[in-house]
Amino acid sequence: MDYRELDGGREFVAGLDHGADWRTEIEALATDAGVDAGFFVALGAVQDVELFFYDQDRQEYDSVTFDEPLEVAACVGNVSWLDGDRFAHTHAVCSRADGSTVAGHLDSGTVFAGEVYLREFDAHLEREHDETTDLDLWPL
């Protein structure tokens, strides 16, 4: 396990725009506020969602789309740099009226309403290709 101690930076709350994209909104927050690294938790609801699952054998993302209104029951993630842009690594658990759930790596989703807490780290974190997993991970 590799780790790094980081100084905490600024803290933000955000309300995501109705009709906008969930992940893009979090990245816009990071960009607008100049957050280079941080973690976030969020909750709310989406009008639809596209979730990724990483196939650990083929080492490729598979996608599944749910074109229906869903609560965002839990959303956790982090902000860092990837390929020259700020990237919000976003996982989410979504739920239906009967309580049933779908979850995964949230690639996109149309915001119904969303509330985000973002904690900045006073650091620059940048993802690099990891050979073992073929993912972009942090060199810590």
Added chain:
Amino acid sequence: MDYRELDGGREFVAGLDHGADWRTEIEALATDAGVDAGFFVALGAVQDVELFFYDQDRQEYDSVTFDEPLEVAACVGNVSWLDGDRFAHTHAVCSRADGSTVAGHLDSGTVFAGEVYLREFDAHLEREHDETTDLDLWPL
């Protein structure tokens, strides 16, 4: 996307009372400690839970109750003011012995055991009616 930078305030851990209501306990923590705004994460177990799903078309909450013991596998939320009281906006993912899950906006639930981390913001956040969604959201 609207956002606000907030100064971090105090930090609390709480153990929720066995047999009490999950959300009421979090609101009692906020009230007792005088927290006007903050975010929290929690975990534990409940003896039953009532989950809300917001019908985005009818713009009304539907409710579903699970009268069975459940783990609280993930709970995230925030504290702010609503209609003259502190309100803990609480989402949760709950699970059964076989790993199956139910999730949503947690309205109430009888605590079996619960552990909460609450981060205060040095701010007063108050919800106001939002016309687009018919929800009470933060003016940021």
Added chain:
Amino acid sequence: MDYRELDGGREFVAGLDHGADWRTEIEALATDAGVDAGFFVALGAVQDVELFFYDQDRQEYDSVTFDEPLEVAACVGNVSWLDGDRFAHTHAVCSRADGSTVAGHLDSGTVFAGEVYLREFDAHLEREHDETTDLDLWPL
């Protein structure tokens, strides 16, 4: 509800080792950094996972194992002392390619990739046996 105000301490991000155990890695982070109390959020993927469900009547943990690749869609927990060691109380929601989920108290799981944010409290928290629930909880 019992609670305690705690001073925030250091903050860490960690990348969990591919092939190692998810919970052991978080405990190794706490031990290596000398964190006696804290809370964390995490996300990533596992190659398998063993989830516990606490039977509230029998007051015993039941275990269910999923020997398949899963996203860790949401993971929340805390660090404190239990029986002379640092213990990472870890709950997680995991998901499959079709978005379906399993969740519970994460006892173990083989890391595919994992990213953790750990917030230290400047305190020593130690679990003690609680008679009502037969769990080890914090005296706050």
